[in-house]
Amino acid sequence: MDPHLLRTLVAVARWGSFSAAAEELGYTQSAVSQQIAALEADLGLPLLHRRPVVPTEAGARLLEHAGPLLLRVEAARADVRRAAAAPAHRLTVAASPLSVTPSIAGRLARARAAHPRLDLTLVTFDRDKVAGEVAAGRADLGMADGIAAPNDPLRLPDVGPLTAVGIAEENLLVALPAGHPLADRAGLRLADLVDAVWLQTTLCPLERLRDLLGDGFRPGLAYTGDDVHTVLNLVEAGHGLTLLPASVGHGVPVVAPRLSHRVELLHGTLPPGPAAAVAAALSPSPAG
Known part of the structure; x- marks a missing residue:
């Protein structure tokens, strides 16, 4: 399967438009149409509905594979270049x-x-x-x-x-508001906090806690940034708890289960x- 054709399919699906994909890729619209047709002929299945331009069921399945496949191709090229490159x-x-x-x-x-x-x-x-x-x-x-x-x-x-x-590996802390009933504890078990409200952040994804400890960890406010001071301010204002590495220095140590940053x-x-x-x-x- 030609990765150039896969890349074209990804662009058309992302834009929902043959012309917009052609502009992004630097091709003519006719060339984009021909590449999609070639990919469909290779697989023997229609991959895109034309009006509107959306993936068919087969196209959606192929798009699930396309991202990782294209990244692996890019990674292979980069790895070969690294092996031959002069030190930078x-x-x-x-x-x-x-x-x-x-x-x-x-x-x-x-x-x-x-x-x-x-x-x-x-x-x-x-x-x-x-x-x-x-x-x-x-x-x-x-x-x-x-x-x-x-x-x-x-x-x-x-x-x-x-x-x-x-x-590096260090202990984890539960970040709590200053007036929280558990804020003066010497250590905390996460199992005792599964019913608490937790911030939804990329720094401490709730799905990771659920993977490790099971259900619970009720979602509170969602924060999509990565600034630790913002997270601590949100915790202090009562929007939810979170876990942070011990080097941040604000919180009560996790004593069970044994987890680390x-x-x-x-x-x-x-x-x-x-x-x-x-x-x-x-x-x-x-x-x-």
């Missing part, structure tokens, strides 16, 4: 919002001090997008964070042959050079 002194690190813990920030500082010519840019993405940015070659390294059982790997999208290494370093092929040096600097030493 300009590096981009894709990082999820809570991945830059104090210890990791310190390791980055030491890496920059050891490589004064290094031009390092840190770009924030949702944790599920970090792996894709690295796989596609838009970032040289990635750092993704999430909630996990101690020493368990994070659940990250399968985007191709990436290496994932745990580089974990950060993993993601990378593809790393020939000798600055990217490999930064990856080594970010990885914890065997002693700790």
Whole structure:
């Protein structure tokens, strides 16, 4: 199946228009129509209704596969280019919002001090997008964070042959309003809070808590940003509880179940050079 034809199908479905897809892709409308027809002939099934332009049932199923397939193709190209590329002194690190813990920030500082010519840019993405940015070659390294059982790997999208290494792990805190009846506890069991109202945030997805602990965790206000101060202000105002890493410093420690805030370093092929040096600097030493 030709990835160029798949890319055209994705564009037409996204816009609901052959002409808009042609403008995005730099093709003529006739060329887009011919590519869709070629893909339909290859599969022997209609993929798009024409009026209005919406996917057929077969087209919708193919679109479910198209995104991951196109990303894997992009990842393969990027991996080959990385293996053959000369070392670059300009590096981009894709990082999820809570991945830059104090210890990791310190390791980055030491890496920059050891490589004064290094031009390092840190770009924030949702944790599920970090792996894709690295796989596609838009970032040289990635750092993704999430909630996990101690020493368990994070659940990250399968985007191709990436290496994932745990580089930090710390305790979790329950962020509570100052006047909350449990705010003065030395520790909290999450099982005692399943009936509480919880913020819906990308920093602490409720579906992850339900995966780990079962049903409960009533949804409160939804916040789609990633600013920790905003989250703490919302908690303080009574919009819901949330979990944050201990380095944030506001909350009561989680004592059961045993969960941690974990950060993993993601990378593809790393020939000798600055990217490999930064990856080594970010990885914890065997002693700790």
